[in-house]
Amino acid sequence: xxxxxxxxxxxxxxxxxxxxxxxxxxxxxxxxxxxxxxxxxxxxxxxxxxxxxxxxxxxxxxxxxxxxxxxxxxxxxxxxxxxxxxxxxxxxxxxxxxxxxxxxxxxxxxxxxxxxxxxxxxxxxxxxxxxxxxxxxxxxxxxxxx
Numbered sequence: 151x152x153x154x155x156x157x158x159x160x161x162x163x164x165x166x167x168x169x170x171x172x173x174x175x176x177x178x179x180x181x182x183x184x185x186x187x188x189x190x191x192x193x194x195x196x197x198x199x200x201x202x203x204x205x206x207x208x209x210x211x212x213x214x215x216x217x218x219x220x221x222x223x224x225x226x227x228x229x230x231x232x233x234x235x236x237x238x239x240x241x242x243x244x245x246x247x248x249x250x251x252x253x254x255x256x257x258x259x260x261x262x263x264x265x266x267x268x269x270x271x272x273x274x275x276x277x278x279x280x281x282x283x284x285x286x287x288x289x290x291x292x293x294x295x296x
Contacts, residue, residue, distance in 0.1 A: 153206045153237070155244050158215065165212045166205070167194045169229050176230035180259040185285065201225065202249060206237050216241045223254040242270055246294065257281070258288040271295050 158166060170193050174186060201217030201224050214228040214237040223245050228238045245251040254272060256263050268274075272292040281287045 152240060153208060155204050155206055155241065158203050158205045158212065162205070162212060163194055163198050166198060166215050169212055169215060170227045172229050173227040176233070177260055177262055178257065180257070180287065197225065204241065204244060206241060213237055214241055216245055218245050218249045218251055221250050221252045223251045238266065239270065251294070253291070253293050256290045256292060258290050264290060267292050
């Protein structure tokens with residue numbers, strides 16, 4: 151099922167953060183509560199402004215969104231009620247076709263996301279022991295196969 155992809159407005163940011171939090175709680179079981187509380191204001195106040203955002207709404211509700219910068223998929227989060235329904239795949243295909251995404255960094259412990267990106271044609275090219283904030287969550291650096 152294809153839904154229209156749109157650019158959210160700053161007035162949508164609280165809803166995006168709610169989708170982010172619901173998605174993270176459903177998929178990032180390795181994160182501690184204090185990590186979620188640490189990242190939440192960063193998402194709202196810093197990260198959303200640093201990327202080209204696109205989202206999908208169903209019945210006027212944002213159900214998934216992504217952020218892209220420099221051909222990197224920096225974020226892709228789907229509300230847990232819509233995981234497995236093609237929303238993530240549609241956003242990813244849009245990012246590749248329209249925003250020229252070539253790379254994505256994924257938490258190694260998020261096996262569902264790693265499998266999703268492998269299935270969609272990405273391959274692991276390197277690994278970092280720490281995430282970008284220096285926390286001990288290994289990151290897989292993936293690139294789209296040519």
